[in-house]
Each structure stands twice: as C-alpha cells, then as structure tokens.
Amino acid sequence: MLKVKNVSKAFKDNQVLKKVDLEVEKGDVVVILGPSGSGKTTFLRCIDFLEKADGGEIEFDDIKTDLNHASAKTIEKIRKKSAFVFQNYNLFANKTALQNVTEGLTVARKVPKAEAIEIAKKALDKVGLSDKYDSYPVQLSGGQQQRVGIARAIAVNPDIILFDEPTSALDPELVGEVLKIMRELAKEGITMIVVTHEMKFAQDVATKVVFMDGGVVVEEGSPKEIFTKPKEERTREFLMRILPDFDYTI
Amino acid sequence: MKLNTEFMRETFIASLGGVPKTFLITILTLLVSIPIAFSMALSKLENKNVSSKIVTGYVSLIRGTPIVLQILFIYSLLPSTLNYLIKDVFGLSYNIFKMNKIVYAIIVFSLNNIAVLTELFRSALGTVGHGQMEAAMTVGLSKRQAYARIIIPQALVAALPNLCNTVIGLIKNTSLAFLMAVQEITAISKMKAASGYYYIEAYLMIALIYIIVCTVVQLLFAVIEHQLSGYKKRLAV
Ligand SMILES: Nc1ncnc2c1ncn2[C@@H]1O[C@H](COP(=O)(O)OP(=O)(O)OP(=O)(O)O)[C@@H](O)[C@H]1O
Ligand SMILES: [Mg+2]
Numbered sequence: 001m002l003k004v005k006n007v008s009k010a011f012k013d014n015q016v017l018k019k020v021d022l023e024v025e026k027g028d029v030v031v032i033l034g035p036s037g038s039g040k041t042t043f044l045r046c047i048d049f050l051e052k053a054d055g056g057e058i059e060f061d062d063i064k065t066d067l068n069h070a071s072a073k074t075i076e077k078i079r080k081k082s083a084f085v086f087q088n089y090n091l092f093a094n095k096t097a098l099q100n101v102t103e104g105l106t107v108a109r110k111v112p113k114a115e116a117i118e119i120a121k122k123a124l125d126k127v128g129l130s131d132k133y134d135s136y137p138v139q140l141s142g143g144q145q146q147r148v149g150i151a152r153a154i155a156v157n158p159d160i161i162l163f164d165e166p167t168s169a170l171d172p173e174l175v176g177e178v179l180k181i182m183r184e185l186a187k188e189g190i191t192m193i194v195v196t197h198e199m200k201f202a203q204d205v206a207t208k209v210v211f212m213d214g215g216v217v218v219e220e221g222s223p224k225e226i227f228t229k230p231k232e233e234r235t236r237e238f239l240m241r242i243l244p245d246f247d248y249t250i
Numbered sequence: 251m252k253l254n255t256e257f258m259r260e261t262f263i264a265s266l267g268g269v270p271k272t273f274l275i276t277i278l279t280l281l282v283s284i285p286i287a288f289s290m291a292l293s294k295l296e297n298k299n300v301s302s303k304i305v306t307g308y309v310s311l312i313r314g315t316p317i318v319l320q321i322l323f324i325y326s327l328l329p330s331t332l333n334y335l336i337k338d339v340f341g342l343s344y345n346i347f348k349m350n351k352i353v354y355a356i357i358v359f360s361l362n363n364i365a366v367l368t369e370l371f372r373s374a375l376g377t378v379g380h381g382q383m384e385a386a387m388t389v390g391l392s393k394r395q396a397y398a399r400i401i402i403p404q405a406l407v408a409a410l411p412n413l414c415n416t417v418i419g420l421i422k423n424t425s426l427a428f429l430m431a432v433q434e435i436t437a438i439s440k441m442k443a444a445s446g447y448y449y450i451e452a453y454l455m456i457a458l459i460y461i462i463v464c465t466v467v468q469l470l471f472a473v474i475e476h477q478l479s480g481y482k483k484r485l486a487v
Contacts, residue, residue, distance in 0.1 A: 050384050084388035090381035092400045094481045108390030136481040156389060
C-alpha cells in the first residue's frame with residue numbers, strides 16, 4: 001500500500017537519512033525503533049512532506065512521486081490520505097477540541113459542517129473525550145491533548161496514520177490512556193507507522209518492527225524476530241540498553 | 251502662580267475640536283499600515299530572499315531615525331516631488347500645494363508605523379509555534395488556510411498588548427502633525443496659548459486631553475483582548 005524507497009536527507013553536512021526503504025501493507029502496524037538522533041522523526045516527516053527529502057520515491061496506492069520533486073498537488077493528495085500524530089500534540093490552540101477535529105474535514109475536505117461535527121464527536125467519543133468537546137487545548141491534560149490529536153487524525157479516515165513518539169512528552173501515568181487507544185486502532189486494522197520507545201507496545205501490537213540507527217535501517221522483522229533473535233549486533237546492543245531484562249538466544 | 255481657569259476651560263473645549271482630526275490621522279494611518287506591515291512580516295518569515303532583505307533594511311532605516319526628522323524630510327521633499335511628477339511627468343494640472351496637509355501626516359506616520367508594526371507582527375507570528383502550521387498541513391489545510399484560520403488569529407491576540415502601545419505611541423506622535431500645519435489637538439492649544447501667553451494652562455489641557463484619549467484607547471484594547479483571548483484561559487469557559 002505504501003512504499004518508500006531510497007529516502008535520503010541531510011541537514012547541512014549532517015547526513016541524517018541514508019537511503020532508507022520501508023514497505024507498509026494495509027493493516028500493518030510498523031513500529032520504528034532506534035536510538036536518539038538516528039533519524040526516525042526525520043524519516044516520518046519526509047513521508048508527509050513536512051521535511052523535503054533530498055532524494056527518494058514514494059508509492060502510495062496509485063500515487064507515485066519523487067520525494068524531492070513532488071508537485072504541490074501530489075503533496076496535497078498524499079496528505080489527504082494520511083494523518084500525523086505529533087510528539088507534542090500540536091493542537092490548534094485557538095480552537096476547541098471539537099474544532100480541532102472538524103478543521104481538516106470542513107476546511108480541507110469540504111465536508112458539510114453538521115456532518116463534520118457528527119464525525120468529530122464520534123472520534124472524540126472513541127478516544128474517551130465525550131465531555132471535552134468544547135474545551136480548549138490549555139484546559140486539557142497532556143494525555144487528553146494527545147487523545148484529541150489522535151481524534152483529529154482518525155476523523156479524516158486516513159489510509160495511514162503516522163505517529164511520532166506520541167507518548168514521550170507525557171507524564172508516565174498518562175502514557176497508558178494513549179497507548180490503549182492506539183491498541184484499539186490497531187485492532188480495528190488501521191494502518192500505522194509508529195515511532196516509539198514503548199517496547200511493550202511494539203512487542204504486542206507491531207506487525208513489523210524496524211530498527212534504525214545512524215540514518216539506515218539496520219534490521220527489520222516481526223516483533224518476535226527482533227525481540228528474541230535479532231541478527232545484528234547493533235540491534236542487540238540497543239535492546240540490551242533499553243530492555244534491562246533483555247536476553248536473547250543466538 | 252495662578253492659573254487662568256477660564257482660559258483653561260476655553261482651551262479645553264477648543265482643543266477637543268482637534269480630537270476628531272487626531273483620531274482621523276490615527277485610524278487612517280492604522281488602516282494603511284496594518285495590512286502592509288502584516289504582509290511584510292509574513293514575507294520576512296516565509297521567504298528569506300531579496301524582498302525580506304529590503305524589508306529588513308527599511309525597518310532599520312525607519313527605526314534608526316527620529317520621527318521628527320522623518321517628518322521634516324518628507325514634508326520638505328514630498329510636495330515638490332509630487333508636484334514634479336504631476337506637472338512634468340503626467341502633465342496634469344492639479345495643484346499639489348492645495349492638498350490637505352493631513353494626507354502628508356498620514357503618509358509620514360504610515361511610513362513610520364509600517365516599520366514598527368512589521369517587527370511587532372513578526373514577533374507575534376513567531377509566538378505561534380511552527381508545530382501548529384505543520385499540524386494544519388497534515389490535516390490537509392493549505393498554507394493560506396492555515397495562516398488565516400490558525401496562525402494569524404493567535405498572532406493578533408499575541409500582538410494586542412504591543413499593538414496597544416503602538417497605537418498610543420501613534421496617537422501621541424500625531425501631535426507632531428502641527429509641524430505640518432495640521433490643526434489637531436496640539437496645534438489648536440498652542441495657537442490659543444500664543445494669543446494670551448497662557449502657555450502652562452494650554453500645555454496642561456493638551457496633557458489632559460491626551461491622557462483621556464489614551465486611557466480610552468487602552469480600555470478599548472483591554473476589552474478586545476478579553477474578548478479574543480478566551481482560548482488562553484485555563485478555567486472552563
Ligand atoms: N530541522 C533540523 N535541522 C538540523 N538538524 C536536524 C533537524 N531535524 C533533525 N536534525 C538532526 O537530524 C538528526 C536526526 O534527528 P531525528 O529527530 O530524526 O532523530 P530521532 O531518531 O527522531 O531522535 P529522537 O529519538 O531523539 O526523537 C539529529 O542529529 C538531529 O540533530
Ligand atoms: Mg524523534
């Protein structure tokens with residue numbers, strides 16, 4: 001369904017992505033792991049054109065384009081088929097929770113207002129915020145804000161949702177409520193790419209785990225393969241650092 | 251020292267007649283400079299090319315020179331330049347020296363205000379995190395829609411306190427329009443004062459009128475800010 005190939009990106013002379021490939025099938029939950037600075041965020045941002053890649057191609061259903069020379073039309077098409085959940089939520093501060101969700105419907109997709117409100121309410125109900133329709137982002141906790149972020153993403157009925165460390169800005173006691181919703185979305189078969197450090201989530205939910213380091217995909221496979229018998233030394237080292245009780249069989 | 255209260259009363263009433271002119275200059279200046287300054291601030295943020303360099307140069311030029319000097323410059327240069335353009339270049343017969351002096355005042359104050367407001371709007375736009383622009387893009391909004399619906403409304407609210415200061419500064423600066431022979435508050439009182447040498451009385455009345463006008467403007471801004479910034483309040487609305 002989504003194929004990205006040879007994605008390269010440098011900031012000045014810092015080569016952040018070195019020909020990264022990724023394939024996602026419908027219904028996949030792809031979890032991207034990797035140490036800080038390995039280029040996970042940059043990769044995700046390149047897919048949604050928040051960052052302009054220096055090179056690489058994307059094939060998204062019937063849309064096919066060069067990442068560096070994509071036309072504004074193509075970018076718009078890809079953005080309308082996808083959604084993005086940010087580490088720091090990025091809710092529209094001047095809009096209520098409900099308006100945050102309707103914005104992409106009424107303005108970008110020309111959905112009639114009444115219908116958009118229906119859809120938005122359903123999305124907010126789904127993330128457990130039925131009582132917060134009219135709250136502004138400042139009036140919500142981090143976990144609630146991120147759930148609005150997720151509602152905003154699912155409301156547009158995207159073919160894929162990109163999550164960039166959706167829980168890492170949250171207080172530990174709020175992480176669970178967000179992960180729970182993401183698990184539900186996975187169960188419904190929503191396709192997602194998730195950058196996260198939540199190993200339990202990766203082990204339980206991922207259909208595919210990708211380990212990135214130094215701007216390349218070091219290794220990818222099923223959670224079982226990656227977490228129990230990683231092939232690459234770098235993967236092992238990373239897992240040992242991040243999972244204290246990690247032991248693998250060679 | 252004994253103040254001539256009768257003269258003060260008369261001067262106060264006479265000078266009030268200048269208030270509409272002060273407001274007229276202020277409002278027309280704002281109407282001219284706000285949209286221009288806003289688009290200059292946007293162009294400075296959006297493209298780091300030649301146009302933003304020109305904007306930067308212009309802002310430094312205006313901010314680096316006293317407004318009195320700008321008034322003197324423009325007031326000596328503009329009429330004869332316009333006259334030359336109208337008569338010799340376009341061959342028209344309009345007598346530019348008969349044009350209402352207010353027009354010059356508005357031109358000078360606009361040129362000045364555009365520079366001040368460009369910086370003001372640029373920093374206000376900067377207070378709205380870039381993340382919201384990105385989020386708007388990812389839900390499918392165009393850049394224009396994102397600016398219009400998400401970024402600019404917040405930037406305006408962020409700009410209000412400084413905008414209030416700028417408007418008050420502008421109102422006070424309009425007193426300099428007397429240099430261009432515009433009959434506003436200051437010019438009227440000064441003339442009254444000169445007729446009887448009651449300068450202190452006249453100056454007190456000028457001060458009083460400006461204090462009243464500026465206080466009203468401040469209150470107005472406070473009301474507007476309260477109305478528009480509901481989304482910033484933590485308590486439930
Ligand atoms: N806008 C930018 N300008 C310059 N350098 C950048 C920019 N964004 C990212 N980088 C650099 O690119 C590299 C990869 O960053 P990226 O954010 O993609 O890493 P990451 O894998 O998401 O890390 P983390 O786990 O800490 O979020 C880092 O060295 C970072 O400093
Ligand atoms: Mg990151």
